[in-house]
Structure formats: structure tokens, C-alpha cells
Amino acid sequence: MRLGISYDQVYAWSRTRKGGWAVAQSPILITTITLERLEKRGYISMFDIYKKLTER
Template identity: 70%
Template sequence: MQQAQKLKTITRKTTPMSFEERIQKLAEVQRGWVNNFRMASMLVKLQDVDGWIRNRLRYCIWHHWKKLERKRKNLIRLGVEQGQAYAWSRSRMGGWAIAQSPILGTTITLDRLKKRGYESMLDIYKKISPQLNEPLYTRPVRTVV
């Protein structure tokens, strides 16, 4: 199975698993993918994929809340004022549009996802990439006599 397809399957809103289990499986696939391509220069690509994965996770969270009242209460718990929380919880926009909206982008932030165990592919890549971790000059310098 292709790596992107694995990421899609794990982050699908209808895949029956807890958020912690989803994060754990996602981490396994991400580590494997980054280890496989660690020699390549792929910072920009990983930023794009990370943004997409974060939106998929926000969509899973939004879908998991299900009911309007639960959405409203959770938005209030995340720091949204009551009127806005009421309006967004009853929005007729689809879940994917809500996941990309400013309301979930500012409440379910990267820091909050990290607290739940999410590690971005870019962070993993920065830890293990040889281009980023090796000193600039690795060959021993030889004096010419």
C-alpha cells in the first residue's frame, strides 16, 4: 500500500479508533516514511503534508464531537466566546470546510495536537536527516606539503 494511502486510511473520520490510537499509528507510518526518504531534500513537501494531516486530524475531532451542543461546549472549552461557538457549532458548512476554517485552526492548534501526542513529519525529518545533522565539512583536512 502506498504511504499516502496509509495516511489517508489512518486519518479517515470513519475509521473506528480512538484519537490516541490514531496518533500512534500515524507516528509509525510517518517515521517509516521519513526514514525511507531521509536522504532527499523535502522540507517544503513535508510542510504541505503536515498541514494536510493536521486538517484531517481536526476533521476527525470535529466529526467525533457529533452533536451540536457538544461542538458548542467543546469550542467554549477551547476558548471561543459563546456567541461564536454557537454560530460555528450550527454552521451548515461541511466538516472538511470547518476543519480548514479559522475557528478550528486557532482552537485545535499544533501545540494542542502535540500535547495529545502528535509529532509532525517535519520535526521527525529535522531529527534524522543527515543533511541537517552533519557538520558542513566532514572530510578531514589534509595539509599539502
């Protein structure tokens, strides 16, 4: 709910029986955990690491 999702939607998503892979590909994570939020918390993308390591 702190991520801007309504109570009804949070409740429905919390009752899912989907497996981890299905949840990861669903709107549950796509709308709540964004790249911007991860960057804000200090996470570095694997692509950025790859670019840094392969620069010539």
C-alpha cells in the same frame, strides 16, 4: 468553550453547514486546535517524522 471561545461563537460554529474540508480551512479549527495543543497531547507532526526519517 474550554478552548477560550465565547459561547456565542461556539453556538454559531456548531450550526455550520460547511463540509469537512471547508471547516478545516476556516477559523473554527485554526483558532481552536493549534499545533501547540496537539503537541501537548502527544501528537507528532508528519513533518517531524519526515525530518527524522530523512536525516543523514
